[in-house]
Amino acid sequence: MSGSRKRAGLTVAELLIVIFVLAAIAAVAVPRISHSAELSQENDCRRNVGLINAAVELYAKDNGGRYPADAAAFKTIIMDNLLYLPEGAPVCPMGGKFQFDPATRRVSCSHTASR
Numbered sequence: 001m002s003g004s005r006k007r008a009g010l011t012v013a014e015l016l017i018v019i020f021v022l023a024a025i026a027a028v029a030v031p032r033i034s035h036s037a038e039l040s041q042e043n044d045c046r047r048n049v050g051l052i053n054a055a056v057e058l059y060a061k062d063n064g065g066r067y068p069a070d071a072a073a074f075k076t077i078i079m080d081n082l083l084y085l086p087e088g089a090p091v092c093p094m095g096g097k098f099q100f101d102p103a104t105r106r107v108s109c110s111h112t113a114s115r
Helices: 012-062 071-079
Strands: 098-101 106-109
Touching: 012 071, 012 098, 012 106, 071 098
Parallel strands: none
Antiparallel strands: 098 106
16 A cells, blocks of 8 residues: 655755745845836826926916025925916925026936035
8 A cells, every 4th residue: 555656745855945036036126126216206296396396387487587596595486386386396306406597597406416
């Protein structure tokens, strides 16, 4: 009665090979996923800067070509005003702060200056 039966299951060697292959796949995939997340945040920040720049241009058109005079006016007139940013002031997903340069009349994000 003790005929030869095959055991269903994996040997230790087969199990180690499976673990090695999964580790190799993870080693390749994790940095790519991390880089993709960073690119996504960078794109969100650029989109927010464009949205704020559009709000500044809209303000200038509404006010005879006059732009906010300084950073404090920019914050009060653009960032805190639901007329120009109806959904509220956007936040940089990378932790930066939006800054207005009265000389160029453009908005930038501080996280790009640290690179």
